Amino acid sequence: MRSRAFPTTVVIDREKTIEELMPVIKHLAYKISYGFDDDMLIDDLVSAGVMGLLESLDRYDPRKNIKLNTFAYWRIRGAMIDELRKRDWIPKNTRSKAKKITEAIRDLESRLGRYPEEQEIARELDVNLEDYLNMLKEFGSLTVLSMDELAEKTGLPADEITRYAMEDDTDPEQHAELKDIERMLAKEIEKLSERQQQVLTFYYYEDMNMKEIAELLSITESRVSQIHSQALLNLRSRLKRPDCT
Numbered sequence: 001m002r003s004r005a006f007p008t009t010v011v012i013d014r015e016k017t018i019e020e021l022m023p024v025i026k027h028l029a030y031k032i033s034y035g036f037d038d039d040m041l042i043d044d045l046v047s048a049g050v051m052g053l054l055e056s057l058d059r060y061d062p063r064k065n066i067k068l069n070t071f072a073y074w075r076i077r078g079a080m081i082d083e084l085r086k087r088d089w090i091p092k093n094t095r096s097k098a099k100k101i102t103e104a105i106r107d108l109e110s111r112l113g114r115y116p117e118e119q120e121i122a123r124e125l126d127v128n129l130e131d132y133l134n135m136l137k138e139f140g141s142l143t144v145l146s147m148d149e150l151a152e153k154t155g156l157p158a159d160e161i162t163r164y165a166m167e168d169d170t171d172p173e174q175h176a177e178l179k180d181i182e183r184m185l186a187k188e189i190e191k192l193s194e195r196q197q198q199v200l201t202f203y204y205y206e207d208m209n210m211k212e213i214a215e216l217l218s219i220t221e222s223r224v225s226q227i228h229s230q231a232l233l234n235l236r237s238r239l240k241r242p243d244c245t
Contacts, residue, residue: 014057018050025049025076031209032080035139035225045080052079094138098233100125101135105237115191115234137222139229188238196231199224 029045056075060068104124108116116124122132189197195217202208202216210228214221 014054017057018053021053021072021076022050024073025053027207027209028077028080031207032077032084034210045083048079048083049076052076055079097135098139098236101233102237105234109237115193117193118230133226136226136229139233184238185235188235192231192234196227196234199227200231203228 025046026042029042029049033041033045052075053072056068056072059075060071062068101121104121105116108120108124112120118132118136119129122129125132127135189200192200198217199213202213203210208216210221210224214224217224
C-alpha cells in the first residue's frame with residue numbers, strides 16, 4: 001500500500017482526520033468506480049467511505065497490533081464495497097458471462113496444467129479473440145475478489161473474513177483456515193502471467209489506478225483493465241474448484 005495513505009497518530013481529532021484522509025477516500029472512490037456507467041457512483045462511494053472512516057475511528061483500539069492507517073483503509077474500502085453490493089454491482093448478464101468464462105478457464109486449466117492464454121479461452125468459447133477481449137471490458141467493474149466467494153469457500157461469514165484482514169483476535173481455527181486461503185491465492189498468483197502479476201501488484205499492493213498502471217507499462221488503460229479482469233477470472237476459477245485449499 002502506498003505511503004499516500006494515513007497518519008499513524010493515536011490521538012484522533014475526528015474533523016482533522018476526515019479532512020486529511022479525504023484525498024485518500026476520493027482516490028479509492030475513483031479507483032473502485034472504474035468501469036461503472038453511473039455519474040452518481042463516485043459521490044455515493046465517497047459518502048460511504050466517510051462513514052467507514054468514522055466507524056474505524058470509533059472502533060480503533062491502539063492496544064491491538066495494527067496501525068490506524070491499515071485499520072481505517074480497510075474499513076473505508078469495505079464500506080465502499082458494501083455500497084456496491086447494495087446496487088447489485090454486477091448485472092445478471094455480466095455474471096452469466098463471467099461464470100461461463102470461469103468454467104472455460106477451469107476446464108482448460110485441467111487439460112493444460114496451467115492457466116490458459118486469452119486466445120485459448122476465446123477458442124474454447126468459440127468466439128474470436130477480439131470478441132473475447134470486448135467481453136473482458138465488461139468486467140472493468142470487477143475490482144475485487146468477492147468476499148462472498150471466499151465466505152462460500154470457507155463457510156465463514158464475510159464480516160469474519162474482513163475482520164481477519166484487520167484484527168488479531170480472530171478465532172484460531174478460523175484464522176488457520178483463512179491463512180490457508182491466503183497461501184493458496186499467493187501460490188496461484190505466482191502461476192499467472194508476468195503481466196497479470198504486474199497489474200495485480202500495482203493495483204492492489206501499490207494502490208495505483210488503471211490510468212497510472214497504463215502509463216507505467218506503456219499500454220492503454222483499456223488493456224490494463226482487460227489484463228486485470230483476466231487475472232481475477234483466473235483466480236475465481238481456482239476458488240471455485242472443489243480441491244481449493
